[in-house]
Amino acid sequence: MTSADRILTVNAGSSSLKLRLLGPGDEVLATRDSAPGDDPEALRAELRTILAAGPEPDAAAHRVVHGGAELDRATLVDAGVEEELERLADLAPLHNPQAIRGMRALVAVAPDLPNVACFDTAFHAGLPAAARTYAVPAGWAAGGVPLRRYGFHGLSHAYAGRRAAELLGASPADLRLVTAHLGAGASLAAVAGGRSVDTTMGFTPLEGLVMATRAGSVDPGLLLWVQRRLGVGPEEMERALDRESGLLALAGTGDMRAIVAAAGQGEERATLALDAYVHRLAAAIAAMAAAMGGLDALVFTGGVGENAPAVRERACASTAFLGVGLDRARNARGAPDTVLSPSDAAVAVVLVAAREDLELARQARALLG
Structure with a gap:
């Protein structure tokens, strides 16, 4: 068995939480869909439930809607990644904050489980310059986030x-x-x-x-x-x-x-x-x-x-x-x-x-x- 055969996937949307535990052949070992809202304890309870429903996962993979310009590929979550996601929260206010809450809740209930952030924007990170560029004043970029087309889903x-x-x-x-x-x-x-x-x-x-x-x-x-x-x-x-x-x-x-x-x-x-x-x-x-x-x-x-x-x-x-x-x-x-x-x-x-x-x-x- 490799170090990441069984994966818990966490898709924390604006109003829903979709959890899947996948086996080595991508078979679904456990599944749970719910709407815990913003209640941290309810979120932790959902995660405990799916962790108890199947074999122990080797890692968790979290869907994150907006990774900005820097987070352009799947990456292990650490304090620096969380800080960058918080900085980008107002670019995807219905989604990024929920993803961060999901990561923190999982750390609380399974502190030794590696957490990987996977970004909807990453697939579009290589857009040609002509496709990603907005024709707006260069001075607007002073906001700290490159003003470009990122793409989603x-x-x-x-x-x-x-x-x-x-x-x-x-x-x-x-x-x-x-x-x-x-x-x-x-x-x-x-x-x-x-x-x-x-x-x-x-x-x-x-x-x-x-x-x-x-x-x-x-x-x-x-x-x-x-x-x-x-x-x-x-x-x-x-x-x-x-x-x-x-x-x-x-x-x-x-x-x-x-x-x-x-x-x-x-x-x-x-x-x-x-x-x-x-x-x-x-x-x-x-x-x-x-x-x-x-x-x-x-x-x-x-x-x-x-x-x-x-x-x-x-x-x-x-x-x-x-x-x-x-x-x-x-x-x-x-x-x-x-x-x-x-x-x-x-x-x-x-x-x-x-x-x-x-x-x-x-x-x-x-x-x-």
Whole structure:
């Protein structure tokens, strides 16, 4: 047995905690999903429960949304790493603080267990300069954090790209993929030769597609106008763009299943919300393909990507000009880890079940040996 065969993966989200204990062959030995909130003792109790449910892990791997410019690969957690994550907390206020709490809680209940931080931003750390650069005044960089596009959902994009290549019987090095992580948060990545060369999220997870409660990309001039005319301060603006916008603002709910059902009944707000969502999604898929000079496969993953066949069908219809082909019967069945396109499609469509836990474990093992 190597020093890191059994891995406890810790995915502490804004409102949920997902724990998985994976064995040497990535078999799931124990699993626990909960919502402990901000109560430290409740968090420690959840960790004790899963540690008691299976064999002792060799290490823990924590999902961290924002690693900034310095934390660009999986790393062992120490006081310096925690300090840097705290410094970056306001760039991912719904996620980074929860990840830090998860690390500290695990140290409290299992002090000898190595903790590895794995960053969603790391997959995009090598973005070409043209893709990562904002055309803003250089003096703004005095804030101490490089003002660049970081990208997010990297753990999901990395896994989805590799798994799609397996399902297509091809090497990642030979493929140009657009991976579409569509969940409450949503982003695309242009993955060429296994590397991210463009993505839709930027400095924070607010940029890009329409999401459940996030607006996605908005004209900065509109935001300045609202601030001046309505007296909206930065905290209120952040809350509105992060938690009160997106599908929720357009349809009254961020639940895509409810929106698709209501749109099917002709409900006006739901129809507009679905139309706007797909319009932005299709345009972004085309932009990602342009960044790679073409496209070999479109990969759907995440809660919406996996469970909303109507969204997949409409997105594929809107990008048919790129050669995207979809088998409607396969799409309706929606079996996970399946090629959804006909064999003669110029651009394949692949459905991949999101498994960020597998990517967390892979990175932890690679670091620890």
